[in-house]
Amino acid sequence: MDSFMQAAIDEAQKGLEEGGIPIGSVIVHDGKIIGRGHNRRVQESSAIKHGEMDAFENAGRQPARVYREATLYTTLSPCAMCSGAILLYGIGKVIVGENQTFMGEEELLRSRGVQVDVIQDATCVGLMKQFIAVKPELWNEDIGE
Numbered sequence: 090m091d092s093f094m095q096a097a098i099d100e101a102q103k104g105l106e107e108g109g110i111p112i113g114s115v116i117v118h119d120g121k122i123i124g125r126g127h128n129r130r131v132q133e134s135s136a137i138k139h140g141e142m143d144a145f146e147n148a149g150r151q152p153a154r155v156y157r158e159a160t161l162y163t164t165l166s167p168c169a170m171c172s173g174a175i176l177l178y179g180i181g182k183v184i185v186g187e188n189q190t191f192m193g194e195e196e197l198l199r200s201r202g203v204q205v206d207v208i209q210d211a212t213c214v215g216l217m218k219q220f221i222a223v224k225p226e227l228w229n230e231d232i233g234e
């Protein structure tokens with residue numbers, strides 16, 4: 090397991106322990122994590138705090154060059170909102186934990202020149218499958234359904 094994906098999974102697990110949705114993300118530049126986060130929609134009653142958005146918020150203001158050179162790790166395929174932020178800041182590469190429980194905007198990202206690698210990690214799939222089975226209404230709200 091890639092240590093950065095493991096860090097994203099650790100974030101997802103933190104979110105689950107807080108009663109939230111188990112999705113985590115880290116942003117890596119020059120071999121180190123510059124931002125990390127997890128889905129906090131439930132915890133903060135937020136409309137926008139998906140895991141990736143929380144990682145961006147945590148990374149904060151960065152020179153354009155840093156974001157362009159960065160790799161974003163996320164435990165789940167990024168939705169339209171998070172893909173928008175990825176495109177806005179010109180993130181060059183996205184590593185996705187899994188896209189079996191939810192298929193985000195991977196084709197949009199690729200069409201705009203972002204390298205998207207999906208690893209289909211069993212831990213990431215398991216976290217979401219279990220969560221969706223237990224709290225389907227929270228999950229549907231997360232993806233606007």
Ligand SMILES: [Zn+2]
Binds near residue numbers: 139140141170171172
């Ligand atoms: Zn999202």
